[in-house]
Amino acid sequence: MAMLRLEDYEKIIEKCSQCSYCQSTCPSYINELSESFVAKNRLLLIKETLMHERMPYSSKAKEILDNCLLCTNCTQTCCSKIPIDDIIISARIKAGQKGAGGIKQFVMGKMLTQRGLTGVLGKAGSVAQKLGIAAKEIPQLASRPFDKMYSGTYTPEGEVKKRVAYFVGCGTNFIFPDTGEAVVKVLNHNGMEVVIPQGQVCCGIPALGEGDLEGARNMVETNINLLAGLDVDAIVTDCTSCGMMFKEKAAKCLPDDDPLQEKITAVTSKIWEVTDFLQNQGLNMPPGQLDITWSYHVPCHRGWSPTVKDAPRQLLSQIPNAQLKEFDNPEQCCGGAGTFFMEHRDVAEQIRSNRLEEIQNTKSDVVLTQCPVCRFYIGFKVTDREVTHPIKILARAYGF
Amino acid sequence: MQGLVKDLSAFLGPSQILSLPEEMLAYANDATHYFKSRIPDAVVLPHTTEEVSKVMKYAFAKEIPVTPRGAGSGLAGGCTPVHGGIVMDLKRLNKILEIDKSNMTAIVEAGVVLKRFQDILEKRQLFYPPDPQSASVCTIGGNVATRAGGPRGVKYGTTGNYVTGMEVVLPDGSVITPGGKFVKQSVGYDITHLMTGSEGTLGVITAVNLRILPLPEANRTVVVVCETLEQAAEIVAEIIARGAVPAMIEFLIKLAITIMNQYFFPPLPTDGEGYLFMYFDGTEAQVEYEAKLVSDICHDMKAKEVRLIEDQKVAETYWIARANVYPLIQTIFERGNAEDITVPRNKLPDLVRAVQAIAAAEGVMIGLAGHAGDGNMHPSILFPQVTSEAEAKAKIAIDKLIRAGLDLGGTISGEHGIGIHKAEYLSWELGQTQIELMKRIKYAFDPKGIMNPGKIWMEDGDGNA
Numbered sequence: 001m002a003m004l005r006l007e008d009y010e011k012i013i014e015k016c017s018q019c020s021y022c023q024s025t026c027p028s029y030i031n032e033l034s035e036s037f038v039a040k041n042r043l044l045l046i047k048e049t050l051m052h053e054r055m056p057y058s059s060k061a062k063e064i065l066d067n068c069l070l071c072t073n074c075t076q077t078c079c080s081k082i083p084i085d086d087i088i089i090s091a092r093i094k095a096g097q098k099g100a101g102g103i104k105q106f107v108m109g110k111m112l113t114q115r116g117l118t119g120v121l122g123k124a125g126s127v128a129q130k131l132g133i134a135a136k137e138i139p140q141l142a143s144r145p146f147d148k149m150y151s152g153t154y155t156p157e158g159e160v161k162k163r164v165a166y167f168v169g170c171g172t173n174f175i176f177p178d179t180g181e182a183v184v185k186v187l188n189h190n191g192m193e194v195v196i197p198q199g200q201v202c203c204g205i206p207a208l209g210e211g212d213l214e215g216a217r218n219m220v221e222t223n224i225n226l227l228a229g230l231d232v233d234a235i236v237t238d239c240t241s242c243g244m245m246f247k248e249k250a251a252k253c254l255p256d257d258d259p260l261q262e263k264i265t266a267v268t269s270k271i272w273e274v275t276d277f278l279q280n281q282g283l284n285m286p287p288g289q290l291d292i293t294w295s296y297h298v299p300c301h302r303g304w305s306p307t308v309k310d311a312p313r314q315l316l317s318q319i320p321n322a323q324l325k326e327f328d329n330p331e332q333c334c335g336g337a338g339t340f341f342m343e344h345r346d347v348a349e350q351i352r353s354n355r356l357e358e359i360q361n362t363k364s365d366v367v368l369t370q371c372p373v374c375r376f377y378i379g380f381k382v383t384d385r386e387v388t389h390p391i392k393i394l395a396r397a398y399g400f
Numbered sequence: 401m402q403g404l405v406k407d408l409s410a411f412l413g414p415s416q417i418l419s420l421p422e423e424m425l426a427y428a429n430d431a432t433h434y435f436k437s438r439i440p441d442a443v444v445l446p447h448t449t450e451e452v453s454k455v456m457k458y459a460f461a462k463e464i465p466v467t468p469r470g471a472g473s474g475l476a477g478g479c480t481p482v483h484g485g486i487v488m489d490l491k492r493l494n495k496i497l498e499i500d501k502s503n504m505t506a507i508v509e510a511g512v513v514l515k516r517f518q519d520i521l522e523k524r525q526l527f528y529p530p531d532p533q534s535a536s537v538c539t540i541g542g543n544v545a546t547r548a549g550g551p552r553g554v555k556y557g558t559t560g561n562y563v564t565g566m567e568v569v570l571p572d573g574s575v576i577t578p579g580g581k582f583v584k585q586s587v588g589y590d591i592t593h594l595m596t597g598s599e600g601t602l603g604v605i606t607a608v609n610l611r612i613l614p615l616p617e618a619n620r621t622v623v624v625v626c627e628t629l630e631q632a633a634e635i636v637a638e639i640i641a642r643g644a645v646p647a648m649i650e651f652l653i654k655l656a657i658t659i660m661n662q663y664f665f666p667p668l669p670t671d672g673e674g675y676l677f678m679y680f681d682g683t684e685a686q687v688e689y690e691a692k693l694v695s696d697i698c699h700d701m702k703a704k705e706v707r708l709i710e711d712q713k714v715a716e717t718y719w720i721a722r723a724n725v726y727p728l729i730q731t732i733f734e735r736g737n738a739e740d741i742t743v744p745r746n747k748l749p750d751l752v753r754a755v756q757a758i759a760a761a762e763g764v765m766i767g768l769a770g771h772a773g774d775g776n777m778h779p780s781i782l783f784p785q786v787t788s789e790a791e792a793k794a795k796i797a798i799d800k801l802i803r804a805g806l807d808l809g810g811t812i813s814g815e816h817g818i819g820i821h822k823a824e825y826l827s828w829e830l831g832q833t834q835i836e837l838m839k840r841i842k843y844a845f846d847p848k849g850i851m852n853p854g855k856i857w858m859e860d861g862d863g864n865a
Contacts, residue, residue, distance in 0.1 A: 016730075017431060017726070017727050018426075019534065020426075021473070021536060021724075023536075024513075033494070034443075035427055035443075035489070036424070038426060041425050041426035044425035045425055049422075055421065055422070058420075060423060064422060064423065079726075079730070
């Protein structure tokens with residue numbers, strides 16, 4: 001059975017050889033340099049507390065599990081292929097952590113099941129202001145969400161080469177609709193017809209991260225029912241976390257024998273991150289020259305596609321004069337991690353500070369990343385240059 | 401241990417002391433959790449040598465055991481706090497204090513992660529060769545304390561060959577700085593190299609002087625598929641005998657290749673029994689010549705396939721897979737106990753035959769991988785299921801493996817150290833007189849016996865092998 005039940009991981013958790021290689025990529029460990037906050041300790045702790053109940057699930061245990069950003073870096077690093085992130089999600093589900101209170105609860109609240117962040121971020125901001133915390137680091141909502149501007153089918157001029165559905169994540173819909181515009185224009189320009197179905201909701205990954213399985217399942221059902229019936233060649237998303245949710249997590253939110261599983265398989269087989277899709281298909285139109293240098297912050301939720309982390313690099317290398325300047329650690333977490341930064345301000349800021357230093361040292365004109373949280377969270381502190389989605393640079397090279 | 405945290409709080413901040421079991425589970429052992437495991441009474445996370453010294457002074461006065469710890473990735477139980485007490489986590493002492501290109505030396509704190517140091521050097525066209533396969537996490541301090549090595553041992557030696565000096569906090573808290581920033585020294589007893597490999601039993605290494613080298617300009621990777629394990633071992637012996645000096649010669653069996661193949665495109669053929677991964681570095685002309693020489697030797701000796709990997713990125717995938725092979729084993733077996741036998745290189749074929757014979761006689765699976773170029777092999781008992789019967793069988797097989805290695809003129813550990821894992825075999829290799837001498841040296845450094853007690857040799861009550 002799927003369903004992210006902790007007891008289903010009793011055997012695989014024993015595969016941890018305690019090699020400690022997870023220290024190399026865990027952002028909360030790298031920040032603290034204490035083994036309390038590394039996957040090895042979290043797995044041992046889950047075993048002792050929530051799985052075998054040999055130790056009480058204390059406030060310290062909760063703190064250590066809550067300090068996991070669910071960035072999945074340990075899962076990607078683990079040679080023993082332990083699905084550490086799924087185990088932590090299952091532990092949170094078992095611990096009954098549905099929303100951790102405060103601002104996050106507003107963001108995570110029931111409205112997510114309608115259209116994700118509609119109004120919620122605004123509310124979170126005002127609540128934060130009342131509480132005197134973090135208000136300035138709550139993302140500002142766009143004046144018009146993407147789904148109020150774009151909906152339906154967008155047909156390119158000339159021959160239609162492919163027909164793709166566009167799943168619009170909450171980040172693009174509410175905070176960065178400019179990404180969505182670029183996606184539609186670039187796809188159209190390359191001969192792709194774009195279908196934007198109405199009624200999409202949040203992909204469910206933030207709810208799942210909170211251990212809210214029911215909330216996540218509801219969102220999966222809504223989205224899958226909406227997308228499964230479409231006559232399209234591919235389903236694209238501009239957000240790596242939405243992509244991960246569909247590709248790796250959606251099926252785990254329902255029982256294996258649930259009738260929806262077939263539809264989930266149909267949808268996940270078509271899911272692509274948009275730059276990954278374009279790179280895979282090849283550009284039909286050559287981009288124009290752009291005299292810029294750019295750096296690429298690879299989102300943590302990249303493990304679901306072997307090619308997603310190189311797609312922007314390869315795609316943008318086709319823009320004449322645009323020059324990639326690599327960060328020293330392009331794959332290290334920025335600390336944003338969904339809603340993590342709202343509740344763990346200090347930890348998130350410390351993690352981010354290393355990225356900011358790298359950005360300052362790298363001196364490129366633009367910082368690119370496919371994740372809207374990274375874009376917001378890095379962009380909040382990087383004001384001397386543009387932080388945006390790679391698709392926007394491609395759109396610009398096309399003259400949009 | 402009542403009052404411990406309160407006492408430690410006198411000289412450490414709250415974020416530098418761990419005392420709840422929830423936050424110390426990971427500190428109960430290293431990567432050999434199946435030998436022994438014990439949650440310490442407290443973990444301290446010092447930032448400076450001064451803080452280390454204060455903790456030692458306190459522990460010395462109170463006679464509390466102290467176990468120094470790097471990444472905890474060791475394979476001998478060296479940092480497992482078997483007597484409880486304080487674990488001294490040195491990972492926050494992580495400053496690279498100096499890289500001196502004009503002298504080709506560096507000074508690093510004990511907690512610097514090996515790969516980070518190597519990456520920084522590489523950007524400056526410099527090179528620090530020791531390469532334990534846990535480089536992405538293991539610390540230089542841990543490397544020095546275990547005299548760690550890796551595949552490059554064949555050409556470049558191991559950590560001990562690069563240490564020229566260090567800063568050490570002795571058990572009573574006093575600080576000494578044996579050796580220094582010079583490539584040779586002849587001044588009395590060589591404390592620097594006595595500390596190197598002392599596994600935290602004599603004092604706490606807080607910083608190290610290291611020799612560094614210029615980065616070789618070119619490299620080549622060659623992969624060889626052999627019909628049999630003996631053939632692979634004989635090829636290695638022949639390469640060494642003909643005077644070729646690859647930087648690495650790694651020996652792997654088919655089982656390992658089938659697990660590692662997920663990293664390779666195209667995958668390696670699985671119709672061989674033995675596999676060699678070789679790496680040559682130096683000038684372009686040198687690597688060209690050596691790769692050709694070794695390829696010719698392999699062809700002469702009828703290897704099934706010799707694959708010269710031209711593309712650097714592809715070559716890297718072979719070495720990443722090699723680094724991960726031990727944890728990868730865990731994906732299909734419940735456990736794999738890695739031994740660390742090292743024999744004279746012309747005895748490799750004999751060792752390979754002995755390992756196969758022991759596996760057959762005892763009815764156990766023994767995986768065989770290792771740094772064949774320097775004679776260091778890691779036969780691993782593979783447990784499809786861990787049962788008391790399987791453990792008993794494994795014990796007999798390990799005893800025989802160790803004995804076979806020693807009979808071939810070898811040693812029980814090439815690079816992992818003794819810790820608790822191999823303590824029972826120490827007398828087989830060293831004899832009681834040497835062990836007694838070691839104990840007297842230990843007493844001279846640590847008269848109260850607080851430094852990492854229970855390591856290297858057997859304690860009273862442990863039974864004797």
